[in-house]
Amino acid sequence: MSTKISQAISALRQTLPHAHLVTPEAAEEYQSLNNSYLSGFESDLTPTCIFLPQSKKEVAAFVKTIQPFVGDVQFAIRAAGRQPLPGCANIQDGITVDLRSLKGIDIQDGHVQIAAGELWGSVYEYLEPHGLGVTGGKSTTCGIGGLATQGGLSFYSTREGFICDNVVNFEVVVASGEIINANAEENSDLWVALRGGGNNFGIVTRFDLRTFKQGPMYAGMVWYYKPSFPDQIAALVKELTSPDASVETHLMLSIAYAQVFSNGNDVICLNQLYYTQPIEDPPALAPFTHVQPQRAEMNTMKIQTLVQAATEQSGAGQSMIRCLYMNVSVKADIETLTTGGDIWCEELESVKDAAGLMCSYTLQPYAVSLLESTNAKGGNVLGLDPSSGPIVNVLLLTYWKEKKDDERIIGFMRRALKRIEQNADARGQLVPYIYWNYAFSDQDALRSYGKENVQKLQEVSKKYDPNGMFQTACPGGFKLCI
Numbered sequence: 001m002s003t004k005i006s007q008a009i010s011a012l013r014q015t016l017p018h019a020h021l022v023t024p025e026a027a028e029e030y031q032s033l034n035n036s037y038l039s040g041f042e043s044d045l046t047p048t049c050i051f052l053p054q055s056k057k058e059v060a061a062f063v064k065t066i067q068p069f070v071g072d073v074q075f076a077i078r079a080a081g082r083q084p085l086p087g088c089a090n091i092q093d094g095i096t097v098d099l100r101s102l103k104g105i106d107i108q109d110g111h112v113q114i115a116a117g118e119l120w121g122s123v124y125e126y127l128e129p130h131g132l133g134v135t136g137g138k139s140t141t142c143g144i145g146g147l148a149t150q151g152g153l154s155f156y157s158t159r160e161g162f163i164c165d166n167v168v169n170f171e172v173v174v175a176s177g178e179i180i181n182a183n184a185e186e187n188s189d190l191w192v193a194l195r196g197g198g199n200n201f202g203i204v205t206r207f208d209l210r211t212f213k214q215g216p217m218y219a220g221m222v223w224y225y226k227p228s229f230p231d232q233i234a235a236l237v238k239e240l241t242s243p244d245a246s247v248e249t250h251l252m253l254s255i256a257y258a259q260v261f262s263n264g265n266d267v268i269c270l271n272q273l274y275y276t277q278p279i280e281d282p283p284a285l286a287p288f289t290h291v292q293p294q295r296a297e298m299n300t301m302k303i304q305t306l307v308q309a310a311t312e313q314s315g316a317g318q319s320m321i322r323c324l325y326m327n328v329s330v331k332a333d334i335e336t337l338t339t340g341g342d343i344w345c346e347e348l349e350s351v352k353d354a355a356g357l358m359c360s361y362t363l364q365p366y367a368v369s370l371l372e373s374t375n376a377k378g379g380n381v382l383g384l385d386p387s388s389g390p391i392v393n394v395l396l397l398t399y400w401k402e403k404k405d406d407e408r409i410i411g412f413m414r415r416a417l418k419r420i421e422q423n424a425d426a427r428g429q430l431v432p433y434i435y436w437n438y439a440f441s442d443q444d445a446l447r448s449y450g451k452e453n454v455q456k457l458q459e460v461s462k463k464y465d466p467n468g469m470f471q472t473a474c475p476g477g478f479k480l481c482i
C-alpha cells in the first residue's frame with residue numbers, strides 16, 4: 001500500500017471514527033462487497049479500501065478529507081454495481097465509495113425522494129400501494145445513480161422521456177464537500193449537466209423524481225424464430241414512424257444466442273414488450289405478440305404490476321460473470337437494422353463454443369415522443385434532437401463464463417460493432433449518439449453528445465469543481481478531462 005493512500009485512510013479514520021471502512025484484512029466482508037458487481041471486470045479490481053458512508057454527512061466528510069490527497073489517491077463511486085463498464089464503479093489500489101447504506105424513500109409534493117443506495121425494485125414496491133409509477137430501471141436490481149445521471153430508459157420512456165429527464169432535484173456533494181441541491185431554481189446549470197453527465201460533478205446522495213398515476217401494464221416476453229425477425233423489424237419501424245404511434249409502448253427486439261437453448265446450433269428471437277396500461281392484447285402490440293410461429297410455452301405476456309415486470313427483467317441479476325455491453329445508434333431504417341442482425345449472426349459463429357455464452361443483438365427504440373420530452377422537462381445534455389428521431393439503439397450484450405475467453409469475445413463484439421456502424425454509415429443512417437450505460441471503454445459516450453454539450457459540461461465542471469477533483473481523482477466512466 002502506498003504511503004499516500006494509507007495516510008488518506010488514517011485521515012478518514014480520524015475525521016469519522018465510526019466510519020465503515022473495509023480493507024482486505026476483513027477478508028470475508030471485503031470479498032463479499034467486492035464480488036457483488038454484475039461484471040467480473042469490476043470485481044477483478046481490488047480497491048485498497050471500501051468505504052460505506054452511512055449518511056450524506058459522511059459522504060461530505062469523505063470528499064473534504066480526500067481533497068489534500070488529490071493527485072495521489074483515487075476513488076470510485078458505486079451504487080448497485082450493475083454497469084459492466086470496467087472501472088466505472090470500482091478502482092484498483094484506491095478507495096471505493098459504496099453507497100449501498102444510504103437508504104430512504106419518501107413522497108413529497110408528488111415527487112419520490114430516493115436515497116442513492118436504494119434499488120429501483122424497492123422504489124416500485126414503495127410506490128405501488130399509492131397507485132404511482134416513476135421512470136426507473138427495467139430491473140428491480142439496478143441502482144439509481146447510473147440510470148438517473150447517464151440517460152436511462154424505462155418502461156414509460158416513450159411517454160415520459162429518459163429517466164434523467166424526470167429528476168426534478170439532485171442532492172449532491174460537490175468537490176468543496178458542500179451538500180447542495182440542483183434543480184430548476186437552484187444551481188440549474190448543474191441540474192441539466194447531471195442529466196447525462198454521470199459522475200463528473202460530485203456524489204449524488206438523493207434523487208427526487210416526478211411520479212405519475214400508474215396502474216398495472218400488459219407486459220412480457222415472446223420467443224420466436226429468426227426467419228420472422230425481418231418482419232418484426234419492419235413492424236417496429238412502421239410503429240415508430242407512424243404519425244399516431246402509441247406513447248404507451250416500450251418495445252425491445254432481440255436476436256439471442258444461449259448455449260442452454262441452442263446447444264451450439266441456432267439463434268432464437270425475443271420480443272420484450274410493454275404496454276403501460278392494463279389492457280389485455282392491445283392493438284399496438286399485436287404485430288409483435290402475434291408473431292408466428294412462436295415458442296408458445298415460453299410466452300409470458302400478461303397483465304403485470306411494475307414490480308412484477310421489473311422482477312421478470314432481473315433474471316440477469318447475478319454477479320461476477322464475464323459481461324460486456326457495446327452499442328451504436330442508428331435511424332429507424334429497416335435495411336440497416338436487418339443487415340445489422342445478419343452481421344452480428346455471422347460474427348457470432350467465431351465464439352459459439354465459449355463456455356456459458358449468452359448474447360444478443362438488441363434493438364431499443366427512442367421514439368420521437370421520448371425525444372420531445374427532454375425540452376418539455378427542462379433539458380439534458382445527451383445531444384438528441386426530436387427532428388433526428390425516431391432512433392434505434394443497437395445494444396450488443398454478451399455474458400460468458402471464463403476469463404480465458406475475454407479477448408476473443410471482446411474481439412467478436414468489436415468486429416460486429418464496427419461492421420454494423422460501417423453498414424449504417426454507408427446507408428446514411430448512423431447517429432453519433434452512444435448510450436453511456438451500454439458503452440465499452442473505447443466508446444466515448446460523453447463526446448458523442450456533441451461539442452456544444454461537452455463545452456457546456458466543462459464549464460459546469462470548472463464552476464463546481466475548479467480543481468477537477470472528479471476528473472482526476474475519480475477516473476471511472478467517461479471524463480471531461482479539462
Ligand SMILES: Cc1cc2nc3c(=O)[nH]c(=O)nc-3n(C[C@H](O)[C@H](O)[C@H](O)COP(=O)(O)OP(=O)(O)OC[C@H]3O[C@@H](n4cnc5c(N)ncnc54)[C@H](O)[C@@H]3O)c2cc1C
Pocket residue numbers: 038076077078079080081082083084088089099116136137138139142143144145146147149150151152153154198199202203204205313314315316317437438476477
Ligand atoms: C439486469 C439489468 C437490467 C438493466 N436495465 C436497464 C434499463 O432498464 N434501462 C437502462 O437504461 N439501463 C439498464 N441497464 C443498465 C444499468 O442499469 C446501468 O448500467 C446503470 O448504470 C446501473 O446503475 P447502478 O447505479 O447499479 O450503477 P453502478 O454500476 O453502481 O454505477 C454506474 C456509474 O454511475 C456512477 N454513479 C452511481 N451512483 C452515483 C451517484 N449517486 N453519484 C454519482 N455517480 C454515481 C458510478 O460512479 C458509475 O460510473 C440494466 C442492466 C442490467 C444488468
